[in-house]
Amino acid sequence: MSEIKNDQTTTTTPRLKPEGPWKIAWNRFKKNKVALVGGTGFLLIVLGVIVIPMIFSFNLWRTMELDAGTAISSTVLDSLDEKGVEIDEEFEETFFNRFDEVVRQSHFEDFIEQNELDDLYTQEDINQLFAGEAVGTGRIIRETIFVNLRAHGFELENSDQPPSRENWLGTDRQGRDVMFRLFYGGRISLIVGLLSATLTVSLGTVVGGVSGYYGGKLDAFLMRFAEIVQSIPLLPMMISISAAMRWVPSERTLLVVVFVVGILSWPGLARVVRGQILSLREQEFMQATEILGISDVSRIFRHLLPNVLAYIIVSATLGMGGAILLEAGLSFLGLGVQPPMPSWGNMIYLANNSTVFREYLWMWIPPGVMIMLTVVSVNLLGEGLRDALDPKEIR
Amino acid sequence: MLKFIGKRILQLIPTLIAISLLIFIVVDFMPGDYVQSYLGLGSDVTPERQQEIRELLGLDRSMPIRYLSWLGRIVTGDLGRSLVYSDEVSNIIFGFIWNSFLLNFFSLIIALCIAIPVGIKSAVKKYGPFDNFFTVFSLLGVSMPTFFFALLLIFVFAARFEWLPMSGMQTSIMAIRGYPSLWAQIRDVGSHMILPVTVLSLSSLATLTRYTRNSVIEVINQDYIRTARSKGLKEKVVIYKHAFRNALLPLITILGMWIPALFGGAILLETVFIWPGIGRVLLRGIRNQDLSLVMATLVFYGVLRVLGNLLADISYGIADPRVRVK
Numbered sequence: 001m002s003e004i005k006n007d008q009t010t011t012t013t014p015r016l017k018p019e020g021p022w023k024i025a026w027n028r029f030k031k032n033k034v035a036l037v038g039g040t041g042f043l044l045i046v047l048g049v050i051v052i053p054m055i056f057s058f059n060l061w062r063t064m065e066l067d068a069g070t071a072i073s074s075t076v077l078d079s080l081d082e083k084g085v086e087i088d089e090e091f092e093e094t095f096f097n098r099f100d101e102v103v104r105q106s107h108f109e110d111f112i113e114q115n116e117l118d119d120l121y122t123q124e125d126i127n128q129l130f131a132g133e134a135v136g137t138g139r140i141i142r143e144t145i146f147v148n149l150r151a152h153g154f155e156l157e158n159s160d161q162p163p164s165r166e167n168w169l170g171t172d173r174q175g176r177d178v179m180f181r182l183f184y185g186g187r188i189s190l191i192v193g194l195l196s197a198t199l200t201v202s203l204g205t206v207v208g209g210v211s212g213y214y215g216g217k218l219d220a221f222l223m224r225f226a227e228i229v230q231s232i233p234l235l236p237m238m239i240s241i242s243a244a245m246r247w248v249p250s251e252r253t254l255l256v257v258v259f260v261v262g263i264l265s266w267p268g269l270a271r272v273v274r275g276q277i278l279s280l281r282e283q284e285f286m287q288a289t290e291i292l293g294i295s296d297v298s299r300i301f302r303h304l305l306p307n308v309l310a311y312i313i314v315s316a317t318l319g320m321g322g323a324i325l326l327e328a329g330l331s332f333l334g335l336g337v338q339p340p341m342p343s344w345g346n347m348i349y350l351a352n353n354s355t356v357f358r359e360y361l362w363m364w365i366p367p368g369v370m371i372m373l374t375v376v377s378v379n380l381l382g383e384g385l386r387d388a389l390d391p392k393e394i395r
Numbered sequence: 396m397l398k399f400i401g402k403r404i405l406q407l408i409p410t411l412i413a414i415s416l417l418i419f420i421v422v423d424f425m426p427g428d429y430v431q432s433y434l435g436l437g438s439d440v441t442p443e444r445q446q447e448i449r450e451l452l453g454l455d456r457s458m459p460i461r462y463l464s465w466l467g468r469i470v471t472g473d474l475g476r477s478l479v480y481s482d483e484v485s486n487i488i489f490g491f492i493w494n495s496f497l498l499n500f501f502s503l504i505i506a507l508c509i510a511i512p513v514g515i516k517s518a519v520k521k522y523g524p525f526d527n528f529f530t531v532f533s534l535l536g537v538s539m540p541t542f543f544f545a546l547l548l549i550f551v552f553a554a555r556f557e558w559l560p561m562s563g564m565q566t567s568i569m570a571i572r573g574y575p576s577l578w579a580q581i582r583d584v585g586s587h588m589i590l591p592v593t594v595l596s597l598s599s600l601a602t603l604t605r606y607t608r609n610s611v612i613e614v615i616n617q618d619y620i621r622t623a624r625s626k627g628l629k630e631k632v633v634i635y636k637h638a639f640r641n642a643l644l645p646l647i648t649i650l651g652m653w654i655p656a657l658f659g660g661a662i663l664l665e666t667v668f669i670w671p672g673i674g675r676v677l678l679r680g681i682r683n684q685d686l687s688l689v690m691a692t693l694v695f696y697g698v699l700r701v702l703g704n705l706l707a708d709i710s711y712g713i714a715d716p717r718v719r720v721k
Contacts, residue, residue, distance in 0.1 A: 228413045231704060233696035235659040236677060237421070240693060243681045244424040321538065328540045329663050333678065351546050358554050368543035375538035 028388040035384015041377030049186035056180045063176050163362050170362035182366050185342035189324055192254050196323035199262030201316045208273025213300055226267035242335040250338035257336050261323045269315045276308045310389035317382035321375040328371050344371050403708050414697040419462045422690050475687030484691045495672035499657045502595035510600050514607025536601025542663040545594045560587050562669035591668045606649050611642040644714055651707020655700040
């Protein structure tokens with residue numbers, strides 16, 4: 001259609017070049033200062049999230065796969081094993097739990113001094129274990145632990161440090177750089193947002209498109225279904241589904257969040273798409289496609305959907321903001337993305353500890369601010385796109 | 396009218412059944428074994444005996460049968476027994492509902508009292524400084540994670556300056572010793588409510604202001620408003636009597652859906668403020684694998700949501716006769 005238009009205009013009035021709908025939208029978007037601010041802000045955040053973690057030492061990257069507790073427990077258990085100490089399951093479990101607890105609170109000195117290891121294993125056993133060394137058992141264990149932790153990228157002696165020249169945003173409970181985690185966590189949060197929005201939009205578009213295009217009983221059924229999904233209490237159900245999916249390994253918990261957000265938030269878009277397609281279906285150009293004998297697939301995807309694309313894009317953008325907020329909420333409750341993988345939500349989770357909340361502000365305020373900045377810019381972008389892509393607006 | 400209401404209520408039944416099925420399936424997939432968590436850790440009951448208990452409770456039967464029997468019990472009002480609270484689930488839910496209700500009720504009232512006048516004023520002077528200010532305000536309000544905002548407020552007002560209590564609903568010493576007077580109790584609970592109510596009402600305010608504004612703007616552009624103006628009516632009468640009344644329609648629908656959303660969203664705030672509400676009951680149930688408690692709480696949220704929708708539909712039907720005919 002645009003080709004024909006082009007031909008006509010170039011022959012009759014060469015001055016007037018018709019603009020395609022995308023060009024018009026882009027021009028309008030450029031004029032919209034608010035949208036530009038949002039778009040630029042969002043781009044900057046995306047860039048930061050991609051580039052900034054790369055600046056940090058490779059060592060830190062390993063801390064994304066392991067907790068300090070897990071790292072220690074496994075290495076210490078390994079070294080016990082090497083020394084030929086028999087490790088039964090019960091011992092392993094207590095050992096793991098205790099160490100994890102100790103590392104989280106970074107009370108190494110207390111831990112060793114109080115010789116809490118006595119409860120786990122007799123002093124004799126431990127002495128035997130490290131026999132031949134002049135220094136006390138505690139120190140050996142301690143050093144083994146620190147060496148092993150450093151190999152895993154943790155600097156526990158450097159934990160809970162306020163912002164300084166080396167660590168611009170300080171360090172966290174396990175001695176990791178907060179700025180690194182903030183931007184690496186940003187990757188996770190943004191990916192969750194992006195994937196959730198994609199899932200929501202795909203489901204919404206397909207259901208709405210099929211419903212509007214085919215109509216009849218299928219339409220009635222699908223819309224009834226959408227209504228039911230809409231009557232599900234959102235947050236309580238998300239919390240419960242996440243809890244029911246605890247068996248997912250921690251590095252994949254972000255997919256759980258995506259799934260939970262995606263399957264519950266599509267009905268809104270589905271209804272809009274359906275309504276649009278319902279009215280478009282009756283228009284002349286669709287009758288033309290029918291006469292021309294164009295296939296269903298092509299009619300839906302080439303002729304109908306481009307007309308509702310504006311709604312889809314806007315809803316994807318706004319949906320992404322919503323998904324980022326939901327991820328933050330779920331992770332804050334401990335039911336979203338699981339540590340050691342950082343996300344903005346599970347970084348704020350640290351504020352549940354009263355010492356962190358009162359004294360280590362650098363651990364929980366930056367992620368909150370980042371969430372806000374991201375969601376504000378995404379929302380501004382969405383509003384701007386809505387204005388720019390609205391075909392009904394006066395040009 | 397009655398026919399309309401009756402039809403809507405009948406339509407609820409499949410929705411409620413679908414939601415209850417979903418709740419049952421989700422909870423069934425939750426980790427944890429009912430019998431084991433009932434007996435507690437380290438109990439010396441043999442696996443054979445456990446199996447017997449399971450059979451006794453009907454837990455070994457197939458899922459559809461368990462679902463049907465659970466549904467039957469729920470409908471007759473038997474919500475089961477909670478392991479964590481060691482009490483009837485219905486008692487617990489009714490005990491905690493009021494705390495949540497208190498929070499949500501005040502927040503909603505405050506939010507509405509501000510949102511409606513602000514929304515109208517923004518709509519009348521569209522794109523004026525007042526409107527622009529509130530546009531930015533609601534944008535920030537919608538984009539701020541409520542729990543983070545709550546943490547910030549607690550930090551400033553409770554941790555730093557100690558003007559307000561940090562969390563909870565009552566000062567524990569006072570609650571244990573008993574309040575000297577009703578007035579003292581109201582004051583104590585009130586001071587605990589200030590922060591959570593502020594956060595909740597601000598977050599509702601952001602959305603409700605936008606809705607009011609947009610729906611008033613839509614009405615103001617209608618022909619009958621022009622007619623009213625050209626009749627020489629005072630601007631106040633035009634706006635409040637003619638425009639606002641009609642703008643109220645979409646607002647009613649929003650409210651029907653907003654109340655359940657408010658309860659749901661309050662889960663995060665109840666966690667932050669350690670407010671003894673229904674959201675904390677749900678979370679506690681999940682953490683302790685108290686499945687009957689989790690199911691009952693979810694049913695409560697589901698019913699609330701469905702009733703909210705029904706209320707919206709019915710009040711819309713009362714306010715706008717055209718809806719009834721459809």
